[in-house]
Amino acid sequence: MIIELRSDTFTRPTPAMQEAMFSASVGDDVFGEDPTVNALEQKLADMFGMETGLYCPSGTMTNQIAIRLHTGPQTEIICHKYSHIYLYEGGGIMSNSMASVKLLDGPLGKISPADILENINPDDVHAPETTLVALENTMNKGGGSIYTLEEIKPIKDICVNHGLRLHLDGARLFNALTVTGENPKDWGQAFDTISICLSKGLGCPVGSVLLGNKAFIKKARKVRKALGGGMRQAGILAAAGIYALDHHVERLAEDHRKAKKIGEILEKQSWVLEVFPVQTNIVIVKLKDATPAEMLAKLAEKEIRAVKFGKDQIRFVTHLDFTDEHLDEFENRVNEI
Ligand SMILES: *Cc1c(COP(=O)(O)O)cnc(C)c1O
Numbered sequence: 001m002i003i004e005l006r007s008d009t010f011t012r013p014t015p016a017m018q019e020a021m022f023s024a025s026v027g028d029d030v031f032g033e034d035p036t037v038n039a040l041e042q043k044l045a046d047m048f049g050m051e052t053g054l055y056c057p058s059g060t061m062t063n064q065i066a067i068r069l070h071t072g073p074q075t076e077i078i079c080h081k082y083s084h085i086y087l088y089e090g091g092g093i094m095s096n097s098m099a100s101v102k103l104l105d106g107p108l109g110k111i112s113p114a115d116i117l118e119n120i121n122p123d124d125v126h127a128p129e130t131t132l133v134a135l136e137n138t139m140n141k142g143g144g145s146i147y148t149l150e151e152i153k154p155i156k157d158i159c160v161n162h163g164l165r166l167h168l169d170g171a172r173l174f175n176a177l178t179v180t181g182e183n184p185k186d187w188g189q190a191f192d193t194i195s196i197c198l199s200k201g202l203g204c205p206v207g208s209v210l211l212g213n214k215a216f217i218k219k220a221r222k223v224r225k226a227l228g229g230g231m232r233q234a235g236i237l238a239a240a241g242i243y244a245l246d247h248h249v250e251r252l253a254e255d256h257r258k259a260k261k262i263g264e265i266l267e268k269q270s271w272v273l274e275v276f277p278v279q280t281n282i283v284i285v286k287l288k289d290a291t292p293a294e295m296l297a298k299l300a301e302k303e304i305r306a307v308k309f310g311k312d313q314i315r316f317v318t319h320l321d322f323t324d325e326h327l328d329e330f331e332n333r334v335n336e337i
Pocket of ligand 1: 057058059060061085136138172200
């Protein structure tokens with residue numbers, strides 16, 4: 001039995017999700033005529049109290065479309081140095097938007113209002129114009145760490161006062177909301193645009209949705225087309241998203257419980273120096289006296305899969321297909337290393 005903990009993207013659609021996909025009504029979404037895509041976009045927009053949404057093939061595309069429209073040549077984005085938009089989107093900020101990036105530091109992948117304020121460029125011929133602040137919740141490289149609304153509010157105020165846009169990479173936003181119990185509508189109020197992934201903890205095979213106001217999403221639709229992301233009978237995929245929003249949100253608490261347990265098991269291992277605080281479904285450990293390659297090889301011998309996550313760190317992610325049986329096996333096998 002392989003214990004797959006590399007990512008929450010390894011899930012396979014459940015039989016019930018497949019049923020929903022097979023029976024979806026479809027049309028040509030480039031013409032705006034796929035009823036299932038339209039329903040998914042509106043369902044998610046309504047959940048967050050935002051005007052509308054745009055279904056895209058990936059979270060990279062939803063983020064990059066938002067950045068493309070919020071920035072441009074000679075502008076600058078403020079984000080954490082560990083942001084997905086900077087580290088893991090193929091250099092898209094440069095190639096799609098020709099924008100500059102101001103990278104901030106901060107514990108657990110989070111940036112503070114004071115640091116943001118200090119890094120807004122002056123209105124000066126020498127400096128690129130700061131136009132966007134981009135946050136990530138949960139923060140992948142921060143170990144699935146959470147921003148609360150309390151932390152967002154002062155950042156929002158700074159953006160309003162300085163005429164900046166605020167974008168949220170909410171690839172795992174539902175993981176955060178499951179823990180905090182905050183109202184998605186309050187999050188919708190706080191951001192100009194939000195990207196939500198359906199293919200992570202929600203367990204869909206494909207897809208992300210960009211939320212924003214109607215004028216913005218109209219422009220976003222055109223950028224999506226230019227990037228080659230206009231799909232035709234995409235309702236067959238969007239149906240999985242609707243199913244996941246109805247059936248896979250509350251269960252995220254299960255993934256969090258299992259991740260906490262993994263953290264407790266790993267904390268006791270001689271090869272683990274430190275476990276990041278486990279807030280959601282991601283567990284990052286700092287290694288003692290071993291490289292990630294060495295430890296991943298030892299885990300692989302036990303058919304446990306994880307990934308390297310920095311020069312002395314590895315990451316484990318729980319998900320829909322990681323069962324309590326897997327968890328018990330994980331404990332047994334790790335204790336044999
Ligand atoms: C996965 C992920 C994305 C989007 O990734 P895609 O693989 O392009 O869907 C964006 N941000 C974060 C934090 C992610 O984990």
